[in-house]
Amino acid sequence: MPEQPDRYLPREAANDVTDESDDEERTVVEMTGGRLKDAVALVTGASSGIGEATARALAEEGAAVALVARRKDRLDALAVEIGRSGGRALALQADVTAEAQARAAVRRTIAELGRLDILVNNAGVMLLGPIVDAPTQEWDRMIALNLQGLLYATHAALPHLLAAAQDASRGVSDVVNVSSVAGRRARSGAGVYSLSKFGVNAFSESLRQEVTARHVRVSVIEPGAVRTELFDHVRPEVRERSTRSFANIEMLQAGDVADAIRYVVTRPRHVAINELLVRPTEQEL
């Protein structure tokens, strides 16, 4: 095996947390400076789109980043890329709809990176289509990931976020929940997706009230249309209709949303950006 620079610790493969064993291969890549120096972030859905761009942005700011998703090869590649740019990343393969895996991802983050300051609940799926005659497995998938996955990751992370907010380094910690414009406005053809994102907003506001006095900031990010793989999972007949409505507008890039998240988590301790709606300029609804 070729010699690795010091900043690369064993990095043959992503750290699989689909079981609880400690002997999995892992990817740990070291490190840089910036506004989030000494902070540790965990980003769910880091294997593509907004999550991938957010992981890059937080690493650029100096955070060590735990990358969580199911596609191990993508996480590995991103961890190596972040490492080569002088950052530090830990690739953790997990399906966050399984509570044990969400919990294990948080536990491995603490074990490998030492703390947790920022949780970005980004993993999500948008299976659009009319309510009438919908395949109800699509509803199950959206509820399982957009709501339960977010709840499990948040529950597992909160003790560590509360502890991080009390120590001297930043004196504050962050839960960033990626919701949607669909979390503010329900539309036909997006009933259960909207249900899930309205739920994210409601849960976020309740949590905010519970923990804000202890300096855990809770934020919702509500993107409009972003060019990512999200639309690829929509049934073809529905996808055609929904992509048509965005055909003539310049959609957001994943990096635009990552910029918003970067902004939220780099505010001074006394500033909490609780809600941020980010649409393409040309998007009307």
Ligand SMILES: NC(=O)c1ccc[n+]([C@@H]2O[C@H](COP(=O)([O-])OP(=O)(O)OC[C@H]3O[C@@H](n4cnc5c(N)ncnc54)[C@H](OP(=O)(O)O)[C@@H]3O)[C@@H](O)[C@H]2O)c1
């Ligand atoms: N794109 C938009 O227009 C838009 C607009 C508003 C809001 N959003 C929200 O933005 C978030 C990110 O979406 P995106 O647009 O970046 O789409 P994306 O590229 O499809 O990203 C979704 C991410 O979630 C991960 N994921 C899926 N199932 C998972 C599971 N069971 N456990 C762990 N990770 C899982 C995927 O990775 P694996 O498949 O590797 O697990 C992927 O990394 C979602 O919450 C979405 O609702 C997107």
